[in-house]
Amino acid sequence: MTHVAPAPAPTGAAVDGETSRRRGWGWLLLVPGMLYLAIFFVFPTIQLFLTSLYDPSGNYVQGYTLTWHFANYVDAIRDTWNLFVRSFVYAGIATAVCLLLGYPLAYAIAFKAGRWKNFMLVLVIAPFFTSFLLRTLSWKTILADQGPVADFLRTIQILPEDGRLLATPLAVIAGLIYNFMPFMTLPLFASLDKVDYRLIEASSDLYSSPLTGFRKVTFPLSLPGVVAGTLLTFIPASGDYINAEILGTPKQYMVGNRIQAAFLTEHDYPLAASLSLTLMLIVVLMVVVYVRRVGTEELV
Amino acid sequence: MVETNQDLHLEDLTKRFGDFAAVRDLSLTVPNGSFFALLGPSGCGKTTTLRMVAGLEDPTAGRIRMGDQDITALRPYKRPVNTVFQSYALFPHLTIFENVAFGLRRRGIKDYRQKTLDMIELVQLGPYAGRKPAQLSGGQQQRVALGRALINEPGVLLLDEPLGALDLKLRRQMQIELKRIQTEIEVTFVHVTHDQEEAMTMADTIAVMNHGVIEQMGAPGELYENPVTTFVANFLGQSNLIMTDIIDGAGAEVMVDCQGQKIGVSSERSHAKGRKAWLGIRPEKIFASHAHEAERTDSNVLTGGRISDVSFVGVSTQYLVAMPWDQELMVFEQNTGRRPLFENGDEVDLSWSSEHAFLLDADQDAHAGMMRPEDRE
Numbered sequence: 001m002t003h004v005a006p007a008p009a010p011t012g013a014a015v016d017g018e019t020s021r022r023r024g025w026g027w028l029l030l031v032p033g034m035l036y037l038a039i040f041f042v043f044p045t046i047q048l049f050l051t052s053l054y055d056p057s058g059n060y061v062q063g064y065t066l067t068w069h070f071a072n073y074v075d076a077i078r079d080t081w082n083l084f085v086r087s088f089v090y091a092g093i094a095t096a097v098c099l100l101l102g103y104p105l106a107y108a109i110a111f112k113a114g115r116w117k118n119f120m121l122v123l124v125i126a127p128f129f130t131s132f133l134l135r136t137l138s139w140k141t142i143l144a145d146q147g148p149v150a151d152f153l154r155t156i157q158i159l160p161e162d163g164r165l166l167a168t169p170l171a172v173i174a175g176l177i178y179n180f181m182p183f184m185t186l187p188l189f190a191s192l193d194k195v196d197y198r199l200i201e202a203s204s205d206l207y208s209s210p211l212t213g214f215r216k217v218t219f220p221l222s223l224p225g226v227v228a229g230t231l232l233t234f235i236p237a238s239g240d241y242i243n244a245e246i247l248g249t250p251k252q253y254m255v256g257n258r259i260q261a262a263f264l265t266e267h268d269y270p271l272a273a274s275l276s277l278t279l280m281l282i283v284v285l286m287v288v289v290y291v292r293r294v295g296t297e298e299l300v
Numbered sequence: 301m302v303e304t305n306q307d308l309h310l311e312d313l314t315k316r317f318g319d320f321a322a323v324r325d326l327s328l329t330v331p332n333g334s335f336f337a338l339l340g341p342s343g344c345g346k347t348t349t350l351r352m353v354a355g356l357e358d359p360t361a362g363r364i365r366m367g368d369q370d371i372t373a374l375r376p377y378k379r380p381v382n383t384v385f386q387s388y389a390l391f392p393h394l395t396i397f398e399n400v401a402f403g404l405r406r407r408g409i410k411d412y413r414q415k416t417l418d419m420i421e422l423v424q425l426g427p428y429a430g431r432k433p434a435q436l437s438g439g440q441q442q443r444v445a446l447g448r449a450l451i452n453e454p455g456v457l458l459l460d461e462p463l464g465a466l467d468l469k470l471r472r473q474m475q476i477e478l479k480r481i482q483t484e485i486e487v488t489f490v491h492v493t494h495d496q497e498e499a500m501t502m503a504d505t506i507a508v509m510n511h512g513v514i515e516q517m518g519a520p521g522e523l524y525e526n527p528v529t530t531f532v533a534n535f536l537g538q539s540n541l542i543m544t545d546i547i548d549g550a551g552a553e554v555m556v557d558c559q560g561q562k563i564g565v566s567s568e569r570s571h572a573k574g575r576k577a578w579l580g581i582r583p584e585k586i587f588a589s590h591a592h593e594a595e596r597t598d599s600n601v602l603t604g605g606r607i608s609d610v611s612f613v614g615v616s617t618q619y620l621v622a623m624p625w626d627q628e629l630m631v632f633e634q635n636t637g638r639r640p641l642f643e644n645g646d647e648v649d650l651s652w653s654s655e656h657a658f659l660l661d662a663d664q665d666a667h668a669g670m671m672r673p674e675d676r677e
Contacts, residue, residue: 201385208377
């Protein structure tokens with residue numbers, strides 16, 4: 001990405017025709033992806049939007065009528081704003097910790113692992129070989145009141161005698177961190193691995209201590225990975241409900257739990273749809289602000 | 301700008317990678333302000349030597365001094381040297397201005413702006429200060445790399461094959477420019493290259509390296525005219541090497557039996573130790589004349605040659621001359637147009653001024669340092 005040369009200026013009409021013909025073919029490659037997006041994203045989103053405006057007095061047996069009932073959104077936000085806040089706080093903490101843990105890991109794999117590089121990458125991906133649900137369930141065992149971790153923490157007196165790990169915000173956030181760690185590590189690795197080691201040598205030749213060299217050269221060059229990793233972690237984490245469901249209690253429920261319950265238990269489709277769209281909108285806004293802040297300039 | 305007595309001294313420098321000795325007991329002194337070239341084929345240890353001076357490689361043994369200061373153990377970012385890297389290693393996320401200002405800003409120099417702009421002018425990149433490296437051509441990137449290093453006013457500027465990525469024409473142009481800048485700012489340049497022509501064009505002193513040691517060191521003309529090993533004779537330019545027996549090594553001229561013909565070589569130019577020696581003579585120093593027409597004033601004529609190949613290359617004509625002892629000698633002649641070219645099969649005698657031949661130790665490979673076809677550019 002960093003070394004893309006500016007497109008050469010066309011030298012004549014013949015060249016012009018040539019490029020536009022080539023471009024025409026290039027667009028064709030987008031068709032499958034576009035079709036996929038249209039069928040599985042655009043169409044369901046429109047459907048979801050319409051559902052969110054149904055008259056809430058209907059029910060799923062007798063059906064709903066579309067009455068453009070925008071008050072659904074007001075109701076949804078009024079009743080669940082604290083869940084939104086909690087979701088973003090949990091997801092934010094989880095993303096920050098993933099970055100703090102994932103960056104050194106990705107750095108070590110990219111620069112220090114040598115011939116163990118591929119093996120270590122496999123280890124990073126290894127959790128995916130087991131289902132998400134199963135792994136979260138086993139965390140329940142690990143964090144259980146009589147489990148080894150809680151026992152140990154009680155022994156060294158960090159955890160009080162009646163203290164719990166399970167069913168606390170800590171457990172939910174730990175679950176999020178664990179489950180989304182690879183989504184942070186892999187993009188970080190991909191951009192760190194591309195950093196030319198000779199640039200680091202050059203920075204040290206130009207009076208940068210290892211720390212300054214990292215701050216001025218390595219880190220800025222890894223920013224695309226930081227942006228990709230944080231987005232890939234934060235977005236799914238803020239909509240997650242499995243971790244809160246399994247490792248928490250209703251006191252730790254996130255907005256995802258509410259949406260899930262509204263859709264699948266209460267069958268209150270207008271509420272579920274308006275919550276989903278509100279979540280989507282807030283996340284998109286946050287992403288836009290974030291990407292603007294970090295600056296596309298840095299992402300050459 | 302640069303303190304006096306900032307000569308660069310390498311003392312018994314050795315670098316091993318496992319069992320392989322990349323550099324062995326290398327000692328040399330680069331006088332302050334000189335343009336010094338480390339010349340050798342790839343894998344000869346020249347880049348390793350340079351990296352040890354830069355601090356990017358730790359020597360296995362030996363010392364590096366600048367003036368009185370021992371810098372052997374200094375971290376690279378504490379050394380008063382800067383490097384122009386082979387691949388330029390420009391920071392892709394920074395503009396040209398920020399690249400050039402990088403070293404000054406790391407050292408916390410306040411008025412870096414004006415200095416940076418001046419340096420960008422010196423390397424003639426004024427209009428490009430705000431661009432990113434990827435938007436520049438190879439030659440322009442090369443100049444950014446040069447400016448980024450020079451702006452720090454290093455005691456020694458290290459250049460690692462800085463022109464290797466440029467095409468021939470641009471390379472010639474940059475050679476002249478580098479030499480101009482070096483003369484202008486009087487900074488010591490240590491230039492690593494495998495291109496003998498580049499080294500001879502620019503350097504005051506050349507050290508020819510092979511297998512981790514210096515084969516010979518001296519001014520370009522001296523190395524070319526009076527090589528002491530077959531490697532140097534072949535690596536700098538081309539040489540005809542003929543096996544001879546030494547008849548009399550006592551006088552001012554060493555007399556040798558060159559395949560049955562008696563030849564004399566000035567004793568200052570005899571580097572042979574044994575009873576046998578390689579007689580060396582550069583192709584352009586040989587004058588071919590029709591058989592029996594050579595002036596027999598000196599003991600420097602070989603008779604019985606026959607032209608076996610004629611290559612016309614514009615400025616000169618290159619002949620291969622088959623000698624009676626089953627060896628072909630190269631003879632270059634300027635195309636002055638004063639006499640017709642020889643043709644295949646012409647009988648010729650070869651002669652040269654006696655100060656142009658040299659004698660080398662016979663127990664060396666006559667092909668050492670010859671460029672293989674894939675090394676030619």
